[in-house]
Each structure stands twice: as structure tokens, then as C-alpha cells.
Amino acid sequence: MNHRHATASARSVDDYRDTVAALLAPLADRPAESVAVPDALGRVLATEVRSPIDLPVFRNSAMDGYAVRAAEVAVTPVTLPVAGVVAAGRPGTTPLPAGSAMKVMTGAPIPPGADCVVPVEDVRADQDRIVVERGRAEGEFVREAGTDVRAGALVARAGTVLAPRHIAALAAVGLATVPVLRRLRAVCLTTGDELRPAGAELAPGQIYNSNGIALAAALRADGVEVVEVAHSSDDADEFTLVLRAAVAAADLVFTSGGVSKGDFEVVKEVLQPLGGVFGAVAVQPGGPQGYTVVDGVPVLSFPGNPVSTTVSYVVFAREVVRALGGLPAPDTAEVILRTPVRSPAGRRQYLRGLRTDDGVEVISGPGSHLIAGMAWADVLVDVPAEVTALPAGATVRILTL
């Protein structure tokens, strides 16, 4: 194994993650935005929401039946004339005459004077009179105004990730829009002369560009709006142009490739003179990392090996990106390792793993190019930097993909 990256100068994973978190922290200050309630599913409330109205808005019937005075149906059977009908949607302001009933539909206003509803099943009815066969207590089948929620009462807390049940409540209290956290806007910028778009014919030495698509999918799954997936060759002028456009369009920019020790490291070449910090992190995959602030926009530069790009995002950026979007941290757990593993000294390793009923199996090799193999993994297995071997049965920390 090559241990040269694991020098004293390489930063630790935790240290670099903190650096990335600090770099992105100013993005928390972006303004909220207003979205229509039907479009707010999965969005995160920027403020608490209180009800503008009482719900129920008015005293109404819980049943199809007859609004009466409980005292007048205390002894049954009793015959009452039907003084009218209140359909749902009608004002229902006509008072109930003494000694009579008014037909009411579910949800219709209870006429003034009535204090309970006898369900239609408990009544024999003819044209204009009913025989009540079973009386009801005061308040039965009457929904009083404000018993679901009072005007001014809390409907949902700030920070709520809006599920269908929240959408239902917001709609029921008549809100057309709600204030939500604006999604982070990101551009993913891949580099490399060798990369070709999907479906293209590959010339010798070329490969398909998966990093932009993969990173965009990961970001979208974490609530980020990916405004563009861009690509540049290894030409510095081209990269500079594409980078400038990205920075103008986004809250943050991710680049992949061009950060290592080769002869054509365009990302490092362009960004270092702009103040970019590039160096080694004691991690595998994903050792070479860089970050820059360009015109106030954080630019995170990941290495270009497909697995390295994806793992770099998961290890260094995912948690803070989710937190900035108001989403909970990804799941981690301590589980039993079911396959022995070896790991290079001095580098924290993230191995591809598959959860099983009784722990986790490491699948696929550690190679940074094994991106198809990574599709079968549902977790990363976190092997600490100082550990060089773990037996089956050891306890390991896993990070859900």
C-alpha cells in the first residue's frame, strides 16, 4: 500500500469536516421563501405557523341527522315537526323553533337554539315530521367551533419537515402559502479531458462522466436544488469560464477532479491563486481535497475518482448540507462487522458495506474506481485511521448511504 499521503501534514477527517462546516456556515443566513401549500411537501418550515382561524370555523353537525334540544328528546319515542333543512355550506342562521327539529347534514351549521344532533339512523321520518326513537345528551354530535384548533394556536413548529399530515392541517386552516427554508442552490462541475457524456461513443482512453450525475443525485436526495451539472476540459481558461458561471448561479459549487499530483490538475491550478487551500486528508477514498471561496461562494473540490467524489461528499459535506436545509443528520449506527478487513495505517477508511440482519458485510474492494460495485452497498463502514485490521465480530460505525 502507498502510505505517503498519510504524512504528518495530512489533516484528519474530523478536522477537515469541521473546516467544510465552517466554510458553509454562512449559507444558513439565506432568506426564507414563500411556497404554495400544495407544493410544500418535504419542504422545511422557516417559522412556526399559527392558525388564522378557529377550526371548526363554526358549530356544526358531526352526523347526517336532526338538530334538536336534548331536553325535548329526553323521553322517547317523541314526535317533532321538521322546521327546515340545513345543508353543508348554508349559513344556518335560522333559529330552531321550540318543540321542533331541523334536518342537518354532516358539517352543516347547528341552528341557534339546538344543542344536540339525533343521527338519521335513530329517527323514523315522514314528509314533515320525525319520530325520535333514541334521545341524545346536550352536545352529542355537535362539533363546537375552535375545538380542533383556536385562531392564533400553533399548527406546526419552525423546522417541521412538511409531511402530508402537515399539508392537510395547513390547508384546513385556509393558508394558501407557507414560509419555508429556501433550498440550497448548487452547481456540480466536473473536469477532465477523458470524460464523455452518457450515450456517446468512447474513443480509446475515454470514459463516461458519472461524477456530476452522481453528485447531483446525492445533493437532490438531501434537499438541494441542483441548478446545473456542468463540465470543463482540463483547459484552465475553459474551467475559469465555467467556474465563474457556476459561482454566479449557485450558493455553493462542487468540483470533481483536478486536485491531485498529476500534470493537468486544472482545479488546483485555477483555484490556488484565488486563495484555494489544497492538501491531503488522511482518508481513503478521497485523500486530496480542496476548498476556495470565490466571490463569496464556497467551492468544494473533490478528487475525480468516482467513488472518491461520492464518498467525499458523504463524509465531509452531507451532514452540514442537510442541516443547512433543515433536514436531520444521516443515520449512523454501531454494528457488528461480519467480514474481516485490512486498512492502511494512518488513513481513516470508508469501506462499502451491506447491512445484514446481524451486522454489516464489507462488499467490493477499496478501489476508488469501483463505482458500479458501490451500487450494491447501502452503508459505509468507518475504519479509524489507527486501525490496520479488524476481525469479524468487531464493532464498527456505519454511515447510511
Next chain:
Amino acid sequence: MNHRHATASARSVDDYRDTVAALLAPLADRPAESVAVPDALGRVLATEVRSPIDLPVFRNSAMDGYAVRAAEVAVTPVTLPVAGVVAAGRPGTTPLPAGSAMKVMTGAPIPPGADCVVPVEDVRADQDRIVVERGRAEGEFVREAGTDVRAGALVARAGTVLAPRHIAALAAVGLATVPVLRRLRAVCLTTGDELRPAGAELAPGQIYNSNGIALAAALRADGVEVVEVAHSSDDADEFTLVLRAAVAAADLVFTSGGVSKGDFEVVKEVLQPLGGVFGAVAVQPGGPQGYTVVDGVPVLSFPGNPVSTTVSYVVFAREVVRALGGLPAPDTAEVILRTPVRSPAGRRQYLRGLRTDDGVEVISGPGSHLIAGMAWADVLVDVPAEVTALPAGATVRILTL
């Protein structure tokens, strides 16, 4: 409590759920569709996907370094002339001359004749020669073609819900599109003269229309494409027109309201003559239910109380809707009830509950109108039809919302 719905004629929850499942079963036969890989996040593969290419496509370098013959660097230090440079993206077809090295970038083709790569860190280089300070074994830092995935090998199984890691693999093997299950297309059709859109001024007797928005959110969360949220008054001609448009646009239609025992049950009035089956299910909330097939399109009719509409969907339709979309069944569990409950005899009751560390608390009353209160619930507590009371400490089944 009113027990009249719990007559011998009321169907059981399980029986009605089976009926709904059978009604929707033909929707499984809809054709797959092709979507662009970058847009396929969260979609479900309609068929297995195999790789059209070997990955790596060609033998390439895992490091920035020098391609050599392992036998020629077995004894170090050794000085070799540098015969050229292979950048990523170049054909790399020039063979390595005997007794020399070629500089290679990560991902660049290994020149024919070379069998390992010495990383740049293990070499002292000047203009046109290198001193190798540490040799490498045959194959070291060489990624052989096809070692990630072979042409023809499985990349993802049919039925895979595509996560970012799958998108990455599909992009890496160069696929531009993938075959996925077409989403179910639904229309949500609310009825009722009393309903007003969000933001409108309410006249006496009117309420806000939340059912369409709530049902649409629930369906979208379950992977359904909601093509329209429509509304009709209680006028039969208007409802017929809106229904016909819904049936023409959708794979399935959900209606809310107009299925009970009142005087203005427009859904039942219009759909019964078309073969609709309407009747009581022994459930609370949500007793009155109906279903119809109109021009081959299943129409599920839920009652109009807001909680009844939502719970009807969760109890009777959600699992089959998700299954038809290729998504797993909603989570259920057996947990300890932390609050005593009462329940009407003869009706299976779904109470709103909140998961706690040690079980579930029932929150909010059983009223079908308590939709704002439902926002605080994250589960439904399933109380069997024959049970009339449960003490704290009882084991109950919960259904995740």
C-alpha cells in the same frame, strides 16, 4: 356512541382493503417508461439493467506516477529514461520501450508492455529521467479492464428504488436512459358546496377545502403523479362533468365527500347508477365507502370529513398504491400503548398516535373533523373491531403515517 353503522351488513376493514386491492390490481399492467438517468432518482427499475461495457473500459492507472515493468524496478534505486507522458483521455497505445518508464496520470491508459505503476511520491524526477526509489509488484496500481463490472453483468435488479449510488453506477456504465415503472396518475376530486379554496373569504357555513390538497400530498409521498386536484359542487351535472374529465386523465380517481346518508350525496347519486358499490365498512373514522369502475378507471370514493378522507387512504389504498409503484409497504410495528383508550364495539378504530421512546401515546380525540390535531400524530393506532377498551401497557399495532 352511535353503533348503527356497525351492523351485520358493514364490511370488515380487511375485506374492504382486499376489494380495493383487487380493484386496482389491473393497474399493474401499465407499460414501463424510459427516463433520463439524471432524472431517475427515486424511480423504480422496470427491468434489470446490465452493463453495456466493461468498467474500467480499459486498463488504467490508479495513481499519478510512472508506468514501468515490475521486473525492471525490482532492484532500487534504479534510473530509467522517461519515454513519454500519458494524460487521462489520451489513447495510450504507444508501447513502453524496454528499460524505460512512461509518466501516467490517474485514470490514463497503461501503455502496452507496462505492468505496474510507481507512484510519483516514490520517484525522484528530472527533465527526462527518473530515479525509482521503491519498486512495485506486477499489477500494483493498475486497474484492469472489467474489474468493476463486466459487459453484460448486472448493474441493478428490477424493482430497485433508485438511490444516488444506483444513479452513479448507471451513469458510469454510460447509460443515458433507464426503463422505470410509469408512475400511477391520479386525480383527486373533492365535492361539497361548503368548500372554499385557500385564501378565500369564508361566508357563514363555509370551510376551507383541505381534502384534495391533503390527499394529493399523501399520494405524491407514495410516488403517485397527481395530475389534477379538482373540485365539484354538490350538483350532479357538474360532478358528472368533472368526473368524466378526471377519468379521461387518470389511471385512478379518488373522490371525497358525498357518500353518506344525507340529502345531497352527489358522489353516490351519480356513481351508483354507473355500477358503483356504496356501503358501510366497520371502521372509524371513515365508515361510508364506495368504489366504481368508470370507463375502465377505478374510482375510490372516500367520506368527506378531513380525517376520514386521509385515514381511508392510509387504511384502504396506501399499501396497494405503493406496491403498484414498486415501493415497499408502509412501516407497521407492535408497540406498547401508553394511554388507555376506549373504542366503539364492532368498529375497528384508527386513533391518532405519537411514537415515544417506549411506545405510543394517543393524542387528539377520535373526531373525524380534528384535522389540525392530526398534524401532531405520526402513527395511527389500530384498535380491533371487537375491542372496546385498552389499558395503558397493552400491545397495539401501529401504522406509520
